[in-house]
Amino acid sequence: MTPHIFPKMPVALLLLVSSALTIMAGTLVGPSLPALNLQFDNLELVSLLLTLPSLAVVLTAPFVGTLTHKLGLKPLFLIGLLGYGVAGSTGLWLDSLPLLLVGRFVLGMSIAIIMTLSSTLVSNLSSGRGREKLIAYQSVAMNMGGVIFVGVGGYLADMHWRLPFSVYLLALLVLMAAVVVIPTSEKPAQKAKVVVTKQQWLEVMPIYMAGFVMMVLFYMIPVMYPFVVTEMLDARPTQIGMSLALFSFVSGAASMLVPRLGRRFNEYQIIAIAALSFTVGHGLISVAASWLGMAIGGCIIGVGFGLLVPALNKGVAACSTPESRPQLMGGFVTAFFLGQFTSPLASNLFITSGAQSAFMVGSFIAFTLAVLLLVLPQVARFMRYRGSVNEY
Known part of the structure; x- marks a missing residue:
């Protein structure tokens, strides 16, 4: 009979927050697009700021498994969170649209890492009904994160188009927590x-x-x-x-x-x-x-x-x-x-x-x-x- 294992609460909460970050990433800057178009006067490239992360995820996700085996699950997860926070927040300080697009592509690569490995950790650290509950909570977090962060993005965009990019810095707080709470032994296939x-x-x-x-x-x-x-x-x-x-x-x-x-x-x-x-x-x-x-x-x-x-x-x-x-x-x-x-x-x-x-x-x-x-x-x-x- 499969044991019913649910991870410790700090680990579970961190995985749920990480999952929420992946869903809101692409749409968070949506309310800023009109102001961004006024700033850069290039509607085609400005529109890519919204869709480019998804393309980057598609191109990156197939290789996350191989990278996990080479680097280890926890180190790669931390790299994903770091890339998310740094690349996602580039709109706070960059004035070049091409460089912003590079940042959005790196953000998509980071999303691929975080989403793949957060789901992997959810399955590896739980089993039975505990896994079923955690997967359900993960879906709730993703949906609620989309509702909350899009609303926050709209509110911040009313003040200035750069401000929604600051929300991506939340990943750096998650990164610091992940260093402490993610088990270092969770590297099932590193070697x-x-x-x-x-x-x-x-x-x-x-x-x-x-x-x-x-x-x-x-x-x-x-x-x-x-x-x-x-x-x-x-x-x-x-x-x-x-x-x-x-x-x-x-x-x-x-x-x-x-x-x-x-x-x-x-x-x-x-x-x-x-x-x-x-x-x-x-x-x-x-x-x-x-x-x-x-x-x-x-x-x-x-x-x-x-x-x-x-x-x-x-x-x-x-x-x-x-x-x-x-x-x-x-x-x-x-x-x-x-x-x-x-x-x-x-x-x-x-x-x-x-x-x-x-x-x-x-x-x-x-x-x-x-x-x-x-x-x-x-x-x-x-x-x-x-x-x-x-x-x-």
């Missing part, structure tokens, strides 16, 4: 070669693919939802921001359901439930003609996302060993952010007649994914059964 078996890759690939598709669909909310409510309801920016904050809050609350659902359903079934939530939520937004309909649709999507992230995390953890976990978690982070980076392009391709129509296409894709997640494991189980019968 070993990267060991990921073919079976582990086969088990984790469906999780990666489901995560990528679901992230493309989820990021239709920040990408397309503002256009839909503006087009349909003439929404103001404040109303849009409050709606997005509500969806994140609902998502965080839904994450707490995962430990209980995990006692009755496996990871694939929970991801399928999340996909069905996306099916309903996207479908409602595609036909809604009022704020109530739009809000209900967005909240249902939020519920699905709240179930999705812990289930994906738990699935990768279940497929991995302490030795292979950094590399497999790196693959998960790559799929996660690749979906986020791809979503704007995919969303435009989904449009058939107005921004609202993209959500109908998204609803169909989510339903197809849910069916596949529910049916394919049964087919695989049947094929294994037939194979075992034929042996006799």
